[in-house]
Amino acid sequence: MAQSQLTQNDQKIIDALKKLPADYWDFKTADVREYTHGLHNYPAMMVCPISRKIIDLVRNIRPIHTLLDPFMGSGTVLVEGMLAGIPLVYGTDVNPLALFLSKVKTTPLDNQQLQQAAGQLYKRLVNKYQSCAALIDQADEIMRRDYQLDLTAKNGWGSQAPVYLNQFIEAHHLALTIPQFKNMGYWFKPRVILLLSLIKTEIDQIEQQSIKDFMFVAFSETIRFVSNRRNGEFKMFRMKAEQVEAFAPDVIQKFADILTRNIDKMKAFSESSLTKTAAPLFVFILIMLCICAIFLMNRSI
Numbered sequence: 661m662a663q664s665q666l667t668q669n670d671q672k673i674i675d676a677l678k679k680l681p682a683d684y685w686d687f688k689t690a691d692v693r694e695y696t697h698g699l700h701n702y703p704a705m706m707v708c709p710i711s712r713k714i715i716d717l718v719r720n721i722r723p724i725h726t727l728l729d730p731f732m733g734s735g736t737v738l739v740e741g742m743l744a745g746i747p748l749v750y751g752t753d754v755n756p757l758a759l760f761l762s763k764v765k766t767t768p769l770d771n772q773q774l775q776q777a778a779g780q781l782y783k784r785l786v787n788k789y790q791s792c793a794a795l796i797d798q799a800d801e802i803m804r805r806d807y808q809l810d811l812t813a814k815n816g817w818g819s820q821a822p823v824y825l826n827q828f829i830e831a832h833h834l835a836l837t838i839p840q841f842k843n844m845g846y847w848f849k850p851r852v853i854l855l856l857s858l859i860k861t862e863i864d865q866i867e868q869q870s871i872k873d874f875m876f877v878a879f880s881e882t883i884r885f886v887s888n889r890r891n892g893e894f895k896m897f898r899m900k901a902e903q904v905e906a907f908a909p910d911v912i913q914k915f916a917d918i919l920t921r922n923i924d925k926m927k928a929f930s931e932s933s934l935t936k937t938a939a940p941l942f943v944f945i946l947i948m949l950c951i952c953a954i955f956l957m958n959r960s961i
């Protein structure tokens with residue numbers, strides 16, 4: 661922007677930024693996973709205290725009524741906007757996962773309702789798992805023995821997993837739907853795919869869309885941890901073959917742990933953002949009531 665196009669407030673913001681010490685933006689010890697920021701990983705997430713401090717700094721100079729993040733990613737800036745009580749918060753992104761995560765992270769949910777839905781889901785999961793546990797837990801062994809498959813190979817199991825698993829569920833009358841995508845068996849072992857399908861089937865039963873979406877965020881986060889992917893790395897690399905061979909994650913427990921963690925984070929967010937955004941609404945209602953009262957008084961005089 662040319663210097664002449666800057667407003668006085670723009671200049672004040674620039675001056676305030678320039679006055680900050682060089683290490684101001686480090687936030688080395690900050691909790692960047694608090695509130696709904698920590699529901700799900702996303703590449704190159706904004707460090708939340710940065711947007712919080714920028715909002716504070718701008719707000720000290722001029723009021724903020726609207727916030728737009730045109731590259732919102734998983735919604736860090738939007739969440740901070742809501743926590744700051746900004747009345748209108750918008751975002752866009754080209755990535756459908758970003759849209760989904762941002763929507764869930766910025767939709768406050770009632771804690772009691774969420775706890776209840778999670779309890780019911782967990783109960784259904786355990787019941788369904790127990791009804792076919794012996795079969796699901798033997799799936800890896802059955803694939804090796806009956807189908808002569810190497811579960812670490814890129815071809816065979818690696819490229820044809822849906823074909824083998826569909827034969828398996830048909831033969832054993834399992835009411836599960838197997839997803840289809842390229843190299844699925846390279847990234848997941850048979851037992852893990854069956855357990856993930858079981859969880860997805862049960863989440864799909866939830867009627868209230870916002871709660872269902874919340875559960876799917878925990879499900880999506882679970883998928884990464886129970887896949888054969890090397891964890892803690894940005895790029896997608898698979899574990900070594902011997903590690904894949906030995907890998908047997910507790911899928912349902914992992915999902916339950918992530919869901920419990922996420923419910924706590926949503927509680928903190930809902931309680932905080934609702935209190936703050938409720939304040940301007942309360943003031944607005946109060947002003948409207950005063951106007952109505954004055955109008956009625958004038959009419960009756």
Ligand SMILES: C[S@@+](CC[C@H](N)C(=O)[O-])C[C@H]1O[C@@H](n2cnc3c(N)ncnc32)[C@H](O)[C@@H]1O
Binds near residue numbers: 736753
């Ligand atoms: C670094 S992330 C943004 C982080 C985000 N501001 C936050 O608060 O965490 C960059 C995002 O820009 C999105 N993006 C890249 N090109 C885009 C485009 N042409 N239109 C919309 N979104 C785009 C990517 O999908 C990605 O989610």
